[in-house]
Amino acid sequence: MMKRPILIAASPNTQSDDIAIAFKGILQPWKWYEPAYTSELEARFALDFNSEAITFDSARSAFYAYLKTLDLEPDSEVILPGFSCMVVANAVLWAGLTPIFVDCNEVDYNYDRDDLKEKISERTRVIVLQHSFGFPENISKIRSLVGENVQIVEDLAHSLGGTSQEGRLGTLADAAIITFGIEKVISGVRGGMLLIRNEELAGKIREMRAKLPRFPFLKTFTALLNPLLWELIIPTYNLGVGKFTLGRMMTALFHALGLLGNMIETCEYKACKPNWLPSPISPILARLALNQYEKLEQLNKHRCEIVSIYLEELGIIDKKENNVFLRFPILVHDRCEVTAITKAQGIVLGDWYKSILYAPKSSLDGLKYVPGSCPNAEDFANKIVNLPTHIRLEPEQARNIAKLVKPYIL
Numbered sequence: 001m002m003k004r005p006i007l008i009a010a011s012p013n014t015q016s017d018d019i020a021i022a023f024k025g026i027l028q029p030w031k032w033y034e035p036a037y038t039s040e041l042e043a044r045f046a047l048d049f050n051s052e053a054i055t056f057d058s059a060r061s062a063f064y065a066y067l068k069t070l071d072l073e074p075d076s077e078v079i080l081p082g083f084s085c086m087v088v089a090n091a092v093l094w095a096g097l098t099p100i101f102v103d104c105n106e107v108d109y110n111y112d113r114d115d116l117k118e119k120i121s122e123r124t125r126v127i128v129l130q131h132s133f134g135f136p137e138n139i140s141k142i143r144s145l146v147g148e149n150v151q152i153v154e155d156l157a158h159s160l161g162g163t164s165q166e167g168r169l170g171t172l173a174d175a176a177i178i179t180f181g182i183e184k185v186i187s188g189v190r191g192g193m194l195l196i197r198n199e200e201l202a203g204k205i206r207e208m209r210a211k212l213p214r215f216p217f218l219k220t221f222t223a224l225l226n227p228l229l230w231e232l233i234i235p236t237y238n239l240g241v242g243k244f245t246l247g248r249m250m251t252a253l254f255h256a257l258g259l260l261g262n263m264i265e266t267c268e269y270k271a272c273k274p275n276w277l278p279s280p281i282s283p284i285l286a287r288l289a290l291n292q293y294e295k296l297e298q299l300n301k302h303r304c305e306i307v308s309i310y311l312e313e314l315g316i317i318d319k320k321e322n323n324v325f326l327r328f329p330i331l332v333h334d335r336c337e338v339t340a341i342t343k344a345q346g347i348v349l350g351d352w353y354k355s356i357l358y359a360p361k362s363s364l365d366g367l368k369y370v371p372g373s374c375p376n377a378e379d380f381a382n383k384i385v386n387l388p389t390h391i392r393l394e395p396e397q398a399r400n401i402a403k404l405v406k407p408y409i410l
């Protein structure tokens, strides 16, 4: 019997209840802009994180709105991880500020403290902490390095629901950004949020958001369609010969028809802001995100169980298994071969961050990345693979993945 493929990026958190909401959503377009969906999601986060919670179409837009509202001087600098995704850097550029990229360390892919110390300047106003893959950053140590006047923003893209010795991630700094993107901890297909404790700033950000046009209708439609299409694609992904499989052909067709949507638009690769950004979250997508949020504990418990299998099978003893890993990162030699042998078994591993800022080389200049300025990140980009931890991955499959990658681990 053909085994169900494991595709780390293909709507990995979606379960039958999410599909039902998306399907019902498509049939009831008159409910797409129901404001109660948005306010319910915001109220839940506000309560749980003891914070103002303001949704947008994405985390990049939430961060952009935050930076604009801080009203910083034009030469202000924002410190960001180089081992990350370009969309966060774009938000900085769109706000007319300067991104400064800091290298990562080899233990947890968070900031290399020496590089950080060198790159803090009198123009530093904001620093983003990524909690890479789920490894928590130490916020008080970062605070002691940057001082009291720098805004610390936690990025919960990899770590929503995680905790550290300091407390619940997302409650430990001045603000936090959360993405509800399809591959993240919980998925509303597209969406994001800013958590902020300064009520005056929160008020200004809400005012700004109130003037924005609503999330596009067509993009709402494609976002709702997305998990349904993956339900068609995934079971048939390996049905066929070589690269000519039904699932792959459907993927190509749906992409060509624009039905799978784009998480990053073409102009963003040139650091340009699509004209519909920022926009408020699409309320029906907030409904999807809330449904996932209600399952956060279950999704993360599963992730922890899967990671404990990886740790055991791979004989890794120096990584804490009680972190919530969105994906479990390992460095390997001969990544091409690892990718090939896993693909041959219908397993597509993750490739964050296979290039600096997960961007093509041609984008780096526009993103203001100076080649050679994050040497660890540049090195790890050639060696990293991410093992899946998502809810549909069964323990036996995790064991098999670990066995396949073990001979290659560095």
Ligand SMILES: Cc1ncc(COP(=O)(O)O)c(C=O)c1O
Binding pocket: 057, 058, 059, 060, 061, 084, 085, 087, 088, 130, 155, 157, 158, 178, 179, 180, 181, 191, 192, 263
């Ligand atoms: C680490 C990280 N932070 C933030 C974001 C931004 O999320 P969004 O796609 O909602 O803008 C991403 C997106 O891919 C990401 O990888």
